[in-house]
Amino acid sequence: MKKIKVSNMDKSRYISMLITRNVLLLVIGFSFFGVSCKKEIKAGPPIALTYDQVYMVGNATSVGWDINNAIPMTPTSGNPNEFTWEGPLYAGEIKFPTALSWTSDTFMSATAGQSITDNKALLALNGNPDYHWVLADADAGNYKITLNTKDQTVTFQKE
Secondary structure, eight states: EEEOOOOSSOOOEEEEEEEEEEEEEEEEEEEEOOOOOOOOOOOOOOOOOOOOOEEEEEETTTTTGGGGGGGOOOOTTTEEEEEEEEEEEEEEEEESSSSSTTTTTTEEETTTOOOETTOOOEEGGGOOSSOOEOOOOGOEEEEEEEEEETTEEEEEEEE
């Protein structure tokens, strides 16, 4: 790279031409001397995304992996961050999309193959990565599921 300074300019401005691999790039630069700026920025608590609907899909549900027929959860009255559902679950896998699309934001298990005894969830934007909770044969039965979008938790309570 070749740097060429242009004379007849004051010290606060200069023009340099950079020649790299037969490409000519003209850069106009400004220099400021004796200026100091310090600004502290503090972040507040994260703002939770809110969703109008959350669904259940997976072979642990009655609809299997048919995203177009995913099971809607019920929003909790007075809590826009909570959804519930009650009914049978089977041995298999489950996840919680926020729309009837594989590329929707989806609440997944925090790790691949996570047991339903671990309630920690991961909000996977655009459905990626694709992790699922796993229900073993002994886990099959009737459940009340509570999903909290703010806390990113999913609780599986066997009834």
